[in-house]
Amino acid sequence: MMVPAALLLLGALTAFLAPRLLARARWPEREPVVALWAWQCVVGATLLCLALSMLLSAAAAWQAVRGRLFAAAPHGVVDAYGLGAGGGPWATGTALALACGGLWTGAMLTREVLRARTRRRTSGAELELRAPLLPGEDPAATKLVVLEGPRPDAWWQPGAAPRLVVTTAALGRLKGSQLDAVLAHEQGHVTARHDWLLHCSRALSQGFPQVPVFAAFEAQMHRLVELAADDMASRRYGRLTVALALVGLNEDRGVFGPCPTQAHVPQRVRRLLTPVPRLSAGRRLRLTALATLVPAVPLLVAFVPGLSALA
Known part of the structure; x- marks a missing residue:
């Protein structure tokens, strides 16, 4: 029974230490795409620790369960895990508690997907x-929809034929390539499937509100996906254009005053206007590889006893 306990301890340490290390690091601001991957690996490793501990x-x-799980394992592998010694009520309680947590996680993810689908249908209607479409107009060919509205706004309407929706007030504010920059920003969200990251992080945060790693995961996803989309747009149209487009869309919403309602918007504008050089390609590769190794540690802990028995 040492391996399931070790996996639980490893999951707790990952959930406790990794978010604090990422919060103290300065490179996520410079490389939001790598930071998004690192957060996914941290949360994935935490969930993997719990799932493997539940199975064992x-x-x-x-x-x-033991017979099915180790049906194809050679003789001696089961003995290497010591599953028959000292299990009892502790093993039963742990397995049931983790199984309930897994079922609750699945229910929260399903609820979030259904809610997102409902919101998409409502906003589409x-x-x-x-x-409304004009006679003979193809909805798949309509990439831009202009709505009459006094408030500058722009958003991406998801669906089978995604479209960028812009109000007439936004068209009056956005000059030159700023509208193209907004379009590139929203297309960056769609291309990278940021909506799925937001759905998963929201489901985990709402399903387990007392678990800090999931709350931090949701907060960081909302921030990092915007930074990543800003970078995608600025590579095509320049940082100044993207910053001016952000200001044009948000200056009437009270986000640039002494008590901003959305503090992340002025932070994004400052980041665009005071760029910091990107990390080198080698360091980005090392950070990506290091993040990828985080979920590999639970697998190593789970399989080492069995591999040792085969050696």
């Missing part, structure tokens, strides 16, 4: 009502 605890608690 269940194998220690019930002979039927509202858009069709406010901007």
